Amino acid sequence: DTGVSQDPRHKITKRGQNVTFRCDPISEHNRLYWYRQTLGQGPEFLTYFQNEAQLEKSRLLSDRFSAERPKGSFSTLEIQRTEQGDSAMYLCAISFGRSEAFFGQGTRLTVV
Amino acid sequence: DQQVKQNSPSLSVQEGRISILNCDYTNSMFDYFLWYKKYPAEGPTFLISISSIKDKNEDGRFTVFLNKSAKHLSLHIVPSQPGDSAVYFCAVAGGGADGLTFGKGTHLIIQP
Numbered sequence: 323d324t325g326v327s328q329d330p331r332h333k334i335t336k337r338g339q340n341v342t343f344r345c346d347p348i349s350e351h352n353r354l355y356w357y358r359q360t361l362g363q364g365p366e367f368l369t370y371f372q373n374e375a376q377l378e379k380s381r382l383l384s385d386r387f388s389a390e391r392p393k394g395s396f397s398t399l400e401i402q403r404t405e406q407g408d409s410a411m412y413l414c415a416i417s418f419g420r421s422e423a424f425f426g427q428g429t430r431l432t433v434v
Numbered sequence: 435d436q437q438v439k440q441n442s443p444s445l446s447v448q449e450g451r452i453s454i455l456n457c458d459y460t461n462s463m464f465d466y467f468l469w470y471k472k473y474p475a476e477g478p479t480f481l482i483s484i485s486s487i488k489d490k491n492e493d494g495r496f497t498v499f500l501n502k503s504a505k506h507l508s509l510h511i512v513p514s515q516p517g518d519s520a521v522y523f524c525a526v527a528g529g530g531a532d533g534l535t536f537g538k539g540t541h542l543i544i545q546p
Contacts, residue, residue, distance in 0.1 A: 355533055357533070363539075364539055365478065365534075365536050366536070370532050378532045378533070415477075423480070425477035427476050428475075428477045
């Protein structure tokens with residue numbers, strides 16, 4: 323148990339639909355990250371929050387992606403107008419500093 | 435442009451022998467190095483890390499070696515056990531980025 327719960331575990335959606343994923347850290351961690359992993363690749367950094375402030379966004383995070391972390395606790399990642407290229411595992415991770423990050427089990431998105 | 439390279443997509447090792455996984459990086463500004471283990475359909479699990487001020491860190495059966503001049507790190511697992519069969523990712527921190535940068539992974543297979 324890494325202390326990070328992600329919901330849903332799997333999501334199948336039609337192209338063009340909007341989807342939202344949720345990440346719940348069990349305890350308070352000031353840093354929360356979102357990563358995306360596609361087949362044959364390692365996780366790729368998308369964005370990160372320090373408390374409720376979104377401090378960095380990767381160029382991978384197009385305008386169709388938005389992330390929030392209200393009150394510095396749970397976080398949501400929304401993808402609007404999904405495309406087939408968005409199919410991936412979306413991973414949430416937490417850390418106390420800039421060292422070890424502890425990942426949730428991920429949300430597997432399939433866009434059909 | 436890959437900043438973290440794991441050149442062996444897969445590695446097969448006999449149970450009880452030593453497994454050696456390798457990772458090369460390009461940016462000398464990286465200052466923290468980590469190894470993660472991943473089973474299918476799960477998030478990565480943190481294994482072991484090392485700071486750039488050290489050249490070795492050991493935790494039970496796992497040892498990480500860092501060669502800064504060669505920009506190379508390796509993970510040694512000894513003795514290898516069947517439960518070690520998984521994909522192993524090398525990750526680095528620093529270099530001006532807040533998130534971790536991952537390699538593409540090495541699939542370790544432990545044969546009985």
